[in-house]
Amino acid sequence: MKIKIYAVLASILLSACGSGDKNKNNSANTQYFSQVQAVGYVYQQANGNRLLEGQSDLQSLSPVTIDLPANIVWLNSVASDNESIWSVMLDNGNIKAFQVSSTNAKEISISPNHSDTIVQPTLVLTQQQQVLIANVFADASPYSSPVIVDKENGVRAYVATNGDLVLKSTNQEQRLSLNALNYSRVLIDEQKRLLVLSQPTLSYNHQVLGQAHQNAARISLVQTEPNLEVIRHININTPDVIEGNPLIWVDVDEDGDREIITTLSNINQGARIQVYNEDGSVYAQSTAINLSYRWRHQIAVGPFKNASEISLASVYIPHLGPVAEFFRLDDQSMSIENSGSITHSSHLSISLNVDKTLAGDFDNDGKLELVLVERNQQRQLGMYEYNDGGISLDWSLDLAGTVSSNLSAVRLNNNQLALGVGVGKQLQVWHP
Secondary structure (H helix, E strand, O other): OOEEOOOOOOOOOOOOOHHHHHHOOOOOOOOOOOOEEEEEOOOOOOOOOEEEEEEHHHHOOEEEEOOOOOOOOOOOEEEEOEEEEEEEEEOOOEEEEEEOOOOOOOEEEEEOOOOOOOOOOEEEEOOOOEEEOOOOOOOOOOOOOOEEEOOOOOOEEEEOOOOOOEOOOOOEEEEEEOOOOOOOOEEOOOOEEEEEEEEEEOOOOOOOOOOOOEEEEEEEEOOOOOOOOOEEEEHHHHHOOOOOOEEEEEEOOOOOOOOOEEEEEEEEEEEEEEEEEEOOOOOEEOOOOOOOOOEEEEEEEEEEEEEOOOEEEEEEEOOOOOEEEEEOOOOOOOOOEEEEOOOOEEOOOOOOOOOOEEEEEEEEEOOOOOEEEEEEOOOEEEEEEEEEEEEEEEEEEOOOOOOOEEEEEEEOOOEEEEEEEOOOOEEEEEEE
């Protein structure tokens, strides 16, 4: 189903900053809000786990397709009853939002509707049905997304361009001199603690993300209450570095304490997956690739094998003949329990977009699919499943163009999943 958007429906979802020219602000004009109903991150969950709960049968659906005036770079989504709201960051700096159902889409107001720099947005829906982008700070890094620390009062945490970690509300600001990476993701847990990469290093110069200082030598665990304060630094011993920016912060063994999953690399052995306890001790680690300048991209933690076992899904060498891997998380050796060569991948270029992948049950069969983008043409989404004979491409979704954004999915209030992707100047959304 193809829907062309001709005009903004100004009567719907008026923004907190008003309309007209006032809405065309840049990131220098701080925007405050409160009573947050839903938050949409480019990496799906605030803990970094790209796993969606719920189910849907996307194979039976025709996508809603929305034409746009420029290429889509970043995509976010949140649920609104049994519909969904999608924001798109375009490569000309304009930001648009759409309310989507299974049969149609309508453009709605979003604030701000333009950014002077291309940012990785965080989408906010308030209880007053305002649709907002949370990245409105003059000194915020455009390569990092803010997290919502306190939904009731709209308190946000973000990485500043000078490496500070900033906690900001309407009437208060706290800063922590952390030397955070400017592309680091800020993760948050139920105790309002933050996890961030810090201490940039060039000791292993593998350009996975295409940015200088793309590796880290430290993970910083930070409390926000009663004050913004470092709880612990987890220092990475040389010659290892943290390669890339994805962290996953989940309770893998269901003992009530979270573990931190990352990729460590060095010039001698290449990449391995390492899992830390929050006290900095090693919980588990995989074997290394034993080949330098090759990467492992950890994606999601979930019951891929069966309902009673938790695995980590990762893609090995996503740029050069990718291999999907599933790691056991219940032993210190972190052995590979399943792997297989694939024709799709999770990271397709030297780019900060490490979110062309996610996981969920998108065909209503009770099993999780690992969703990846076809590697060569990038015009198809492949749905891979874990099975006893290996890892197989179960089914696929053909696209109207080449993938230009991250993948985004949202669980609706009826527990069904919607999936979207930007393909050049079009947004495609499979919505039940």
